[in-house]
Amino acid sequence: MIEEIASKIPLLKPIKAIFPSxxxxxxxxxxxxxxxxxxxxxxxxxxxxxxxxxxxxxxxxxxxxxxxxxxxxxxxxxxxxxxxxxxxxxxxxxxxxxxxxxxxxxxxxxxxxxxxxxxxxxxxxxxxxxxxxxxxxxxxxxxxxxxxxxxxxxxxxxxxxxxxxxxxxxxxxxxxxxxxxxxxxxxxITMPPKVTAGSGFDALSHAIESILSVDSNEYTEMFAFKAIELIGKYFKTAFYQGWNIEARRAMSMAAFIVGFAFSVTGLVIGHGAAMRLGEVLHLPHGEACGLCLPYAMEFNIPVAAEKLAKVAEVLGVDTRGLSHEEAARKAAKTVKSLVEEFGLKSSLKEYGVKKEDIEKLVADFLERSTAEIKWNPRTITKENLTKFYEKMWEGNI
Ligand SMILES: [Fe+2]
Incomplete structure (x- = not known):
């Protein structure tokens, strides 16, 4: 009985922390x-x-x-x-x-x-x-x-x-x-800028998506928010000054500690879509994560505006005077701008995807991204997922 109730209420779920030895x-x-x-x-x-x-x-x-x-x-x-x-x-x-x-x-x-x-x-x-x-x-x-x-x-x-x-x-x-x-x-330190960008967006997606997960808790958020803070502070330096070991160290730390978070929480719609797009477009995983993350954030604003507003603040976005929803939207736009600044594509049409392909993307997601559907805080339906892909196709958040 207790287990049945606990499984429905995130903060009552038992936490299984998983580590290397x-x-x-x-x-x-x-x-x-x-x-x-x-x-x-x-x-x-x-x-x-x-x-x-x-x-x-x-x-x-x-x-x-x-x-x-x-x-x-x-x-x-x-x-x-x-x-x-x-x-x-x-x-x-x-x-x-x-x-x-x-x-x-x-x-x-x-x-x-x-x-x-x-x-x-x-x-x-x-x-x-x-x-x-x-x-x-x-x-x-x-x-x-x-x-x-x-x-x-x-x-x-x-x-x-x-x-x-x-x-x-x-x-x-x-x-x-x-x-x-x-x-x-x-x-x-020898990672070229494009790989630095892709892998950094992978780590940032892990952090933000872990926070959004229905299985997120104080333990996982401790790692995830710290990772966001480090990425907010050092991502650009690592990209523009590959030799900067202080920035490289911070990015390595962020990627590492957030591994503890998403091993517990799983990931949400951003990774669900990035995995499927990786298959279709043969994109490196990190690049697919950078593409999907802003839309994943925007998709979850109706149920997670407060959490995303905190993400914005920790990421270094100026949120003064903004409502939770406005701050959350600004965070999503900031991530999208960063994707563009680093020379990566931020919409599906730039990748040559046709608008009529969205139906197939939606069907693939619903069939195969079942874990991410379970972890995503906003219930995913065929209708709202179609809108999610349409926005990503257009490059519009
Ligand atoms: Fe990933």
Whole structure:
């Protein structure tokens, strides 16, 4: 009975906080990789990176750190952006054939997600398809993750996303976060401005959408609002001065801490739409998040104006003399302006989407973004979702 009531009232819902076993954060901390792996009892490591990370020498540096601790290393550098499940089939063969006892993933969200999935199949029978979905992962092999972007929060979150037959699949389990997350802001310093922008909008979406979620609470909001404050203060500096380590550090911190929030709250209409648009337009995830976020904020004003007004204030928007609704709208417009300032597209028509395609986008969303429908505070219907996409098509909020 109590459980039934609690499930309907957000503040009575039990909170399950999900963490990696430990986190190292700071400039230069990637040097501890070998030591951390040794502490986990590792002797053979499969190091998963993307080709860019491999080229920048980060993979080589990581390999040396592991070998210094007498850990043998094989490198897999075949992770593509928005990774396909076939990539995990490849790493499955490698990890099982090589008898590896630890998986290390260094890269953006795609690389870390492939590393997470590989650590699952390393410790379980079958294929990764057997573990996709909610709560199916019961164990994994040892896992260390280290991000080279500041956005996904995948280094600490309980999710991973893989593309199968053109569709994005979501896996969630409290067993998914790694044994150790090593977050070294120096690894993000070579990110080009466009990647800095996309990944920053991903982190900002996680924060704002986590606050909007029906499962948001004081614990998650503590992380999410702090992340918004850091992003508000440092996003532009990180974009315009890539070398500015203070800004890079702040963006890494924001992306990391908000991972604790959305692992509990899930995400709402913005990510629901961004995932589906990523499939159709083959957009990098962060770019899709930047496109959708202002409209996601605007969509929820009728039920979350006060929360969004607080988001505006924390983001650094001047809200003096404005009602909650006006402040919330100004926050959405500010985010949209920032998307445009950073050279990203802020409407569907700019991406070449036709107005008549909206019907299909709505149908796809209703069929496949079921988790985000559940978490979104405003009830999503075919009618209001169509309006949401029409506004996004027009670029009008
Ligand atoms: Fe995301």
């Amino acid at each position: 430990s986190v190292l954060f700071g400039v230069g901390c990637i040097e501890s990789l070998g030591e951390e792996a040794k502490n986990l009892g590792a002797s053979r490591a499969l190091l998963i990176v993307d080709p860019v990370v491999a080229k920048l020498g980060v993979a080589e540096q990581a390999k040396l750190s592991l070998e210094k601790q007498q850990i043998s290393v094989e490198i897999f550098d075949g992770v593509e952006p928005e990774p396909h499940i076939e990539t995990v089939h490849k790493t499955t063969q490698i990890v099982r054939r090589g008898n590896f006892d630890i998986v290390v993933g260094i890269g953006g969200g795609s690389t870390m997600d492939v590393a997470k999935a590989t650590s699952v199949v390393a410790a379980n029978p079958g294929t990764i398809e057997d573990y996709i979905g909610f709560g199916k992962v019961k164990r994994r092999s040892s896992l260390i993750l280290s991000p080279t972007t500041a956005g996904t929060g995948s280094e600490v979150s309980a999710f991973f996303v893989l593309t199968k037959d053109g569709y994005k699949t979501l896996t969630f389990s409290p067993k998914v976060p790694p044994d150790v997350a090593i977050i070294d802001p120096m690894l993000t």
